[in-house]
Amino acid sequence: MPVLPYGIDSTLSLDLPESTRLEHCAAPRGKSDDVLRQSVQQVLAEPLEYPPLAQVALPGDRVVLALAREVPQASLIVAQTIEALLAGGTEAGNIAVVCESSEVDEDALLAELAPEVRQAVSVQAHDPELREGLSYLAADAEARPIYINRTLYDAEVVIPIGVLRLTDALAYAGIHSSVFPAFSDAESLERFRAPKAAREGEQGRLRKQADEVGWLLGTQFTIQVVPAAAGGVLHVLAGLPEAVLREGSRRCEQAWSFGVPERAALVVATVVGDAAQQTWENVGRALASAARVLEDDGSVIVCTQLDRPIGPAMARLMDADDLHAAERRIVRERSSDALAARELVLALNRAKVYLLSRLDDDLVERLGMLPVDAAGAARLAGRATSCIVLSSAQYAVAHPESEAALGSGSGGSSHR
Structure with missing residues (x-):
């Protein structure tokens, strides 16, 4: 039974x-908190095809963690990412967490950090309707303007934190979709949410556009989660997006297909x-x-x-x-x-x-x-x-x- x-x-x-x-x-069952914490520390110290996260930011760089919605164990992953940045010399006041979801509890999100770090780190909710919070990045192949969250645009280093899904999952636009359209304007979000986005050819076109925006924004380091049962985490991968995508796709296939x-x-x-x-x-x-x-x-x-x-x-x-x-x-x-x-x-x-x-x-x-x-x-x-x-x-x-x-x-x- x-x-x-x-x-x-x-x-x-x-x-x-x-x-x-x-x-x-x-x-699949996820990792315990202790095991997950160790796993995140390890992947940030030894990322795929990229230097350790502690070496990614230069002194004075503004660093943004772009947190996609529905990331399981987000507070633990965000805390370990910030700790790695601090260990590399980034000042807490130069770190911002921009959340795709407006429902994130700031206190809960930063709960694992020391009080002085929590006070210094900025947490913002992205608003796709707020024109003043967006910056023009470029025009797409159809001459439509591409807008991106202004805090992401202004940062020297953007680190997306997203959830990996199977390639043929409903309306999944790939590894860079945790940046675009997640942190874009309402019109872009609507195009990716339209029913035709589920069609195979259209899904591939939207994935290509998300990849292009990731390149335009200069995203060279990403953190992606392979989810597990009951809001758990099966794997965390970090590093060059192309390498994370290859390995993450394989692990997603093993876990969820x-x-x-x-x-x-x-x-x-x-x-x-x-x-x-x-x-x-x-x-x-x-x-x-x-x-x-x-x-x-x-x-x-x-x-x-x-x-x-x-x-x-x-x-x-x-x-x-x-x-x-x-x-x-x-x-x-x-x-x-x-x-x-x-x-x-x-x-x-x-x-x-x-x-x-x-x-x-x-x-x-x-x-x-x-x-x-x-x-x-x-x-x-x-x-x-x-x-x-x-x-x-x-x-x-x-x-x-x-x-x-x-x-x-x-x-x-x-x-x-």
């Missing part, structure tokens, strides 16, 4: 009959992690992952503790009688929930979608889904003839091996 963590602190017990075909794509024999009638997809992980964006990622291994006319249970309001794109699904018409409207949306809304439409067109969340049941139903609690999810699983569990589905990608053997590619592509 699998016991599955989901949400921030909940578990779900699945009591499956012996006749049920079960495949569990289990999330799964093969299953064939599709299943039921997919249980959990979103695990703190409140920052309980988002509509991660619900969209979970639905996209589930779609790759779900039988047509099957069922998906997405297990979360989501309690966030819906955005403009999701609102277009409220009481929708015609999903195809709703999808056409959503495709034109560029709001932050547009990708998740389109994934929901795609899922509803071929499956029953159950949502375990903290949302009001009436809202869930009006979005076309079926609200369910933990007991109800367990009962549904008990009736399934076949079941695939995707733990921490916001990171996981599974593929039916039977279809790969036939040369049909990933499961999701033939149904999307």
Whole structure:
């Protein structure tokens, strides 16, 4: 009887009959705090294809840590990075942490540092809507202006701290996306969030643009995290972005890419992690992952503790009688929930979608889904003839091996 963590602190017990075909794509366990601390110290002292971090900044250089949203164990990683910079002679007053998320708790983020260092280090939240907080960097290939956070632009050294994902993860724009569009203007963010950004060709084009901005900004050192279960960290890599990408892609593939024999009638997809992980964006990622291994006319249970309001794109699904018409409207949306809304439409067109969340049941139903609690999810699983569990589905990608053997590619592509 699998016991599955989901949400921030909940578990779900699945009591499956012996006749049920079960495949569990289990999330890897992360490092303990002590082991992670030692690991970060080591990778910063011996980065990939680059000198130690302590030698990166010159005396008087302004150094910015560009912290992407959803980085697990961010306070520990930020603290060890700042300690390495201080050991190399950088003054604490010349260090700033610019956060992509506006929800970061400054006290918690710097909690591991000495009081005098906490007082000197600047923490800022990036605001893509604030024109005065942006600087013009260059024009892209289509002559659109590229704007970047002014603090990053003015710094002599920018050190991105981001999360690595699988190359074919929903709307992942590569290693430099933790700088661009993360720390750009609202218009750039909208382009990367548009539903068409999930298309294979468009995703490659956006990744190329993010790489170009990384080069224009002179990003030569990056810190990237391979996530683990329950908000943990499996690996931390640092060094030259190209080298980190090569090694990080390999480790992500080992940790988060799964093969299953064939599709299943039921997919249980959990979103695990703190409140920052309980988002509509991660619900969209979970639905996209589930779609790759779900039988047509099957069922998906997405297990979360989501309690966030819906955005403009999701609102277009409220009481929708015609999903195809709703999808056409959503495709034109560029709001932050547009990708998740389109994934929901795609899922509803071929499956029953159950949502375990903290949302009001009436809202869930009006979005076309079926609200369910933990007991109800367990009962549904008990009736399934076949079941695939995707733990921490916001990171996981599974593929039916039977279809790969036939040369049909990933499961999701033939149904999307």
